[in-house]
Amino acid sequence: MIEYALHEWGSAALRWFHVIAGMAWIGSSFFFMHLDAGMRPHAEIPAGKGGAAWHVHGGGFYEMKKYLVAPASMPAELTWHKWQSYTTWISGFFLLGWVYYAQSALFLIDPAVRVLTPGAAAAIGIGSLVAGWFVYDALCKSPVGKNENLLALIGFVFVVAMSFFYAKMFSGRGALIHTGALMATFMSGNVFRIIVPNQKKVVAALLAGEAPDPKYGKQAKQRSVHNNYLTLPVVFLMISNHYPLTQTSAIIPALVALVTFAGAIIRHFFNHWHADHTKAPWWYWGAAILALALAIWLSWQAAPGRVALLDADRKVAAGAPSAAAQAAEIIQTRCSMCHAAAPVWEGILSAPKAVRLETPADATREAHAIALQAVVTHAMPPNNLTDITAQERQVLALWIAQSRAGR
Template sequence: MEGFITDWLNLALRWFHVIAAIAWIGESFYFVALDNSLKPPTDANQRRRGVFGELWHVHGGGFYNMQKYTVAPPEMPDDLHWSKWPSYTTWLSGFSLFTVLYLYSPETYLIDKNVLDMGPVVAIFSALGFLMAGWIVYDSLCRVLGNKDKLLGVCVGFYVLIAAYLACHIFAGRAAYLIMGAMLATIMSANVFFVIIPGQRKMVDAMLKGDTPNPIYGKRGKQRSVHNTYFTLPVVFAMLSNHYAMTYTHPYNWAVLAIIMFAGALIRQFFVMRHRGQVLWYLPVAGVALMAGALAWTLPHPVVPQAEAANAPKLKLADIQPILTQRCAACHSAHPTLMGSAPAGVLMDTPDEISQNAQRIYQQAVSLKAMPLGNVTHMTDDERQKIAAWFEGGAVK
């Protein structure tokens, strides 16, 4: 019953999180595109009012005129929209989902004793500390190098690389990727909460008092907003990565993660520059080339089973079924004990079900060694070799 309830919490939180993320990313992408597409106003009255740039839209049968002021409008409007709740909702729902899945079951999701042997309490606080440290280091870099955009960008990129290396040497590969995504998402939401919105509030307060707002708040907010847009595609990949074990189970999973994140940043840069009127095709080409390189690098090597090497007779399903029953059925059965329901609907209760999933069993348990998850059921290398021998021998029933 507990696993069943957890699965429903997972469903509800994941659905809510995705909806909130769509709203936040959509809003973020729109404003970055808008900011990079502005043209100086042709109306002299608009220029005198402090309009820096404008953009005309036609959408849904209507015409829209978006304007941006150099600092702020002459008068404060009665109804002012604040772009903050999609960010906060995305982070809160994501952290809730992370708590239900990962922090609630650290032995299963956070810990891989082959990476680092640590207890569940240490794993939980390490994960939370990783998120906090991510923001503290990033924010410190911005405060020290805030006036040097290019140097700051290089330093932030280098820091993300170091963080990826550390995460993949502390946590299980699957968790490391997710924690990296959560760290970047925390930075993004913290940028909104600690820098962008407070700066905007100070500008509004100054206007209400009849003072001229300090333009530094707008500059800082834009800088953090630009950083957020480059983090977006890497974060989306990290959140989806748990479905693709060939990435996080690689011996150099931290480098695979860095390559894919860099590819995402390059592709995002293409769209940013395109909105400025510069079509730089080498950016997406380089991004796709990096993805292709990651694909080639992560191709599994053929496994030579010990039994085959010794010219042993081919194994039959009956020879490996006890292994699957002992090591896999706790999750992959009609009535699992470690999960609310069988992941991906893969069942191993009967010979027919095992045969139908032979390819997936071989890939996950032998080629990638991604299953059992966190190896919580302690599948041995000899058992993996037996599964390999059975599959490569034709998966004989």
């Protein structure tokens, strides 16, 4: 019986670790971008070769100086910022494996999208992350990489195209998490393959008493800026798997495009804001809000059960007989094998998310959640493992509409 505890705690501990590592990484990324934006000329540092900024925090004042490409000689002590990134990626990779590859029938493979074996699904997932990194890295190193804006545009199109690919391979939530994981792989790959190795080359030059090549600093800065803009979209994609309205396959590329745009432009606002409050481009917020409003509207238009719900409202108005008994029966036969005190579905140890759907009273209590998960969206049953029919969803829709109308 210990497996109950291991299953639950394995997931909880991994997620805890992942979120904390991500906070440490994103926190330091935000901080250094802020620091960079706020750098002012400093008497000891030649113009264009760095600057300084004052910060106050936790009872003290900090004078931070930046040396571009490097100080004249190697400092006695140097703190590297890399393990926040590595541990975020590693824990994220294991979490992806735990949730999506080890339980792929529940979360990753949707036979209505594509029939895959668990092995094939995992191979596509992992293979695409590796291949995606090489494409992105090659883009940055190609002549395109010399033009920041062109590179950003092509990178954006590449990510959206990959989300289209994932939406053709995986369940909606599987597609979103892989798009997020791909961007996160760019980010960690940037730290692991470019930023830190380049900084090591600079350190080696300093130790040898040579002037480091400025190109190393430039390359590292380019990747660091990419990481900064990817942060907000990635975090959205990571949490999207808790929100089924975002998971409709047909809109995933559009959603990824809108959220990436919104997240990046919000970061852009803050980069300006931290450089000079008086010149902050407030209209960026308008653009971000517009993009999010469009995403919300799109997700509702594309919601698989929107039409069924509108139909149900019409039937209620026309005085359709109560669907409660039929709905309870459907929930019994399509949901309760997992959503029970003692589930009979293999691999489900206890009622998922503590949602129990065994009796008509349970159904009434959970009506709102059922409406979202099984009527508005088709998140439940997961990948339709229990073969609920369109007609049965219509009955659930009618029951929901009737209970909303108080009948």
